[in-house]
Amino acid sequence: MKPQIVPSLKPALAKIGRPEPAPFVPDEFQLLALDAIRRNDCLVIAPTGSGKTWIAREAIVSVLEKGGRAWYASPLKALSNSKWVEFGLHFAPENVGIVTGDTKENTQAPILVGTTEILRNQLYDAMHRGEDLNCDLVILDEAHFLGDEDRGVVWEEIMIYLPARVNLLLLSATVGNGEEIADWLCAIRKKTCTVVREEKRPVALHPVFLDPSGCLHPFMEGKRTAPVIYEFMKKHKSMRRGSRRVPDYVGILKVLERFDMLPAIFFLKSRAECDRALGLRPGLFRHSGDDDFINDLHELLERFPSLAGHRQLVALEQSSLAAHHGGQLPAWKLLVEEMMNRGHLRAIFATTTVAAGVNFPARTIVLFNSDQFNGHDFQPLSAIQFRQMTGRAGRRGRDNIGFMLAVPGPFMDLAHIRKMLYARPENIESQLKNDFGMALNLLMSQTPENIKNIFELSLAAWQRRNTRRGGLSAAEALWKDFSRHLTFLKKEGFVNEDATLTGDGHWAARLRLDHPLLVAQCLRENVFPENDEKLLAAAMAVFAYDRDDELHVAAREMPQKFNALLRRMLLAVRPLQRRLEKAGFPYVRLFASAGAAMYHWAGGRDWELVIKASGIAEGDMATLVLRTADNLRQIASLKDTHPYVAACAVRACEAILKEPVLFL
Numbered sequence: 001m002k003p004q005i006v007p008s009l010k011p012a013l014a015k016i017g018r019p020e021p022a023p024f025v026p027d028e029f030q031l032l033a034l035d036a037i038r039r040n041d042c043l044v045i046a047p048t049g050s051g052k053t054w055i056a057r058e059a060i061v062s063v064l065e066k067g068g069r070a071w072y073a074s075p076l077k078a079l080s081n082s083k084w085v086e087f088g089l090h091f092a093p094e095n096v097g098i099v100t101g102d103t104k105e106n107t108q109a110p111i112l113v114g115t116t117e118i119l120r121n122q123l124y125d126a127m128h129r130g131e132d133l134n135c136d137l138v139i140l141d142e143a144h145f146l147g148d149e150d151r152g153v154v155w156e157e158i159m160i161y162l163p164a165r166v167n168l169l170l171l172s173a174t175v176g177n178g179e180e181i182a183d184w185l186c187a188i189r190k191k192t193c194t195v196v197r198e199e200k201r202p203v204a205l206h207p208v209f210l211d212p213s214g215c216l217h218p219f220m221e222g223k224r225t226a227p228v229i230y231e232f233m234k235k236h237k238s239m240r241r242g243s244r245r246v247p248d249y250v251g252i253l254k255v256l257e258r259f260d261m262l263p264a265i266f267f268l269k270s271r272a273e274c275d276r277a278l279g280l281r282p283g284l285f286r287h288s289g290d291d292d293f294i295n296d297l298h299e300l301l302e303r304f305p306s307l308a309g310h311r312q313l314v315a316l317e318q319s320s321l322a323a324h325h326g327g328q329l330p331a332w333k334l335l336v337e338e339m340m341n342r343g344h345l346r347a348i349f350a351t352t353t354v355a356a357g358v359n360f361p362a363r364t365i366v367l368f369n370s371d372q373f374n375g376h377d378f379q380p381l382s383a384i385q386f387r388q389m390t391g392r393a394g395r396r397g398r399d400n401i402g403f404m405l406a407v408p409g410p411f412m413d414l415a416h417i418r419k420m421l422y423a424r425p426e427n428i429e430s431q432l433k434n435d436f437g438m439a440l441n442l443l444m445s446q447t448p449e450n451i452k453n454i455f456e457l458s459l460a461a462w463q464r465r466n467t468r469r470g471g472l473s474a475a476e477a478l479w480k481d482f483s484r485h486l487t488f489l490k491k492e493g494f495v496n497e498d499a500t501l502t503g504d505g506h507w508a509a510r511l512r513l514d515h516p517l518l519v520a521q522c523l524r525e526n527v528f529p530e531n532d533e534k535l536l537a538a539a540m541a542v543f544a545y546d547r548d549d550e551l552h553v554a555a556r557e558m559p560q561k562f563n564a565l566l567r568r569m570l571l572a573v574r575p576l577q578r579r580l581e582k583a584g585f586p587y588v589r590l591f592a593s594a595g596a597a598m599y600h601w602a603g604g605r606d607w608e609l610v611i612k613a614s615g616i617a618e619g620d621m622a623t624l625v626l627r628t629a630d631n632l633r634q635i636a637s638l639k640d641t642h643p644y645v646a647a648c649a650v651r652a653c654e655a656i657l658k659e660p661v662l663f664l
Helices: 007-013 028-039 052-065 077-091 116-129 143-147 152-161 178-189 227-235 249-258 271-278 291-303 313-319 330-341 383-390 414-421 436-443 448-456 459-467 474-491 503-508 516-524 533-544 560-582 592-602 607-614 618-636 643-656
Strands: 041-045 070-074 096-099 111-115 137-140 167-172 193-197 204-210 215-218 264-267 321-324 347-350 364-367 371-373 378-380 401-406
Touching: 007 204, 007 215, 028 041, 028 052, 028 167, 028 193, 041 178, 052 070, 052 077, 052 137, 052 167, 070 077, 070 116, 077 096, 077 111, 077 330, 111 116, 116 152, 116 436, 137 152, 143 152, 143 167, 152 178, 152 459, 167 178, 178 193, 178 459, 204 227, 204 414, 227 414, 249 264, 249 347, 249 364, 271 321, 271 347, 291 330, 313 321, 321 330, 330 618, 364 383, 383 414, 436 448, 436 474, 436 503, 436 516, 448 459, 448 474, 459 474, 474 560, 503 516, 516 533, 516 560, 516 618, 533 560, 533 592, 533 618, 533 643, 560 592, 592 607, 592 618, 592 643, 607 618, 618 643
Parallel strands: 041 167, 041 193, 070 111, 070 137, 096 111, 137 167, 204 401, 264 347, 264 364, 321 347, 364 401
Antiparallel strands: 204 215, 371 378
């Protein structure tokens, strides 16, 4: 692949460089949003890197000046952690607290940072106690998660339960129907919600195309697709998805390096592709004499000593390349992000998870695929996904221009990429749905009639009414489903006939985890150990594991004590599982091998040996440890009703939260 460009690309490449330093002057949209949030609610829709955090910080200042408190919530623990550090530097550490499950510090501070789930849970508790949330401003970052199939329900609950007295600031780069969301909020909160929309990117995006010879072309000519794209599509119609040809990553890197278009993010289909790409780097060597690279890397390895032998460290040291995906340790991902942000890496090979939430820009993003795996199958990229990825192209204050490079291949539909360049983000649709945790928590403070009214306030009901669809209304459907949950809870003894919680219902409502009834049944039947933290951690891992595939733990690796506990657990929950299935609720699969892996980790087995024995990716094991710890914290909260198991849960947390999963 010989690096070359067509002459028409030269004007764009000539813009490459660092902008001249200039004093900060807020944009008009930032001032409009700040004025709006000081008075009422505000939804800000603006591109990645355009300064939405500045609005949040200034809004917090306005609240603090009046002696008030602010809550900043994000969907990601990593994003919450980074905002905690950022706000601590800006407002002074004593003014900022954090609560994410893993981390809980300075929670009485006037600024609290955390995850949306924690904020929702605090609203549940405030309603139960009949109190107002001790807060005057709530900021929901990445607000498009309202439309997320799995987690959108949490966002919608927050918006419904939040007292109207508390101003609400929503921040997102990708909301298509912002005015509809604002109208709904106005209707349920009885106050103005101003939509502030900014379309202009802080760094201009220039789409380019790389043909197989190594020649760069503009993707567009004005508003029209460049003729070379049309010609390529006609010529290569026969390109089949079954092609096994590996992209020439080294050749592409050399093209980008030749024209000063690095650093880059290569978005690949899978974790395995990202890892394999690191091995394909002949002829790529880090520039010698880069003392800053060595010093910064050593500093980070001192912070994370467990990474000193990381198998991908050689590629980073020798070629300034790294992979970044969910199968890796949190500490390794943080090290990669730090090295990229400090300007030390040529490129990272990443899955699309890097596009969401974390501040991780580059000069160029490289697309090999026009589709994305949604957990079940591959679907064409949505406008929201495309904007999340291209939002990483161009670093504010460090780039005059950013590039999106489309590389042809068996999974690349160039016509779809052209469509996405001008597509508006999709409309957000309500994802509100019932589950047993939601039902129990609402019944702590609400009557069934009140809950029916809550469903009438939902975005689902608002959208159904406004589209005038026939059939059962959204509120009626939600109520009908809630009634089904309520009937089951009554039969199981968690709710009285008058729809108030029983004693068991009250403590079960505090089990804010994925399978509260199954865990509650084990507690009812005294199945969980009270004096063996390794066993309790293993038991909770069985409920915390959220993947669809069993771990490959050999029979000899299944501890006898754990097998005995597992039999008692299954005897306790299987009749309940059958009753749930008979009542029309989904059957919950429980994976014993996840518990065995956690037993060994809690018992002090070396991390590498646990990974090897279970066959699980490091990042997935780290996630399992963190999810198990979250579940154990729920058990630990029951010290008034189950004191011995609660105390054991505290010790179990301490046994599993250690390096390399948890780091300082």
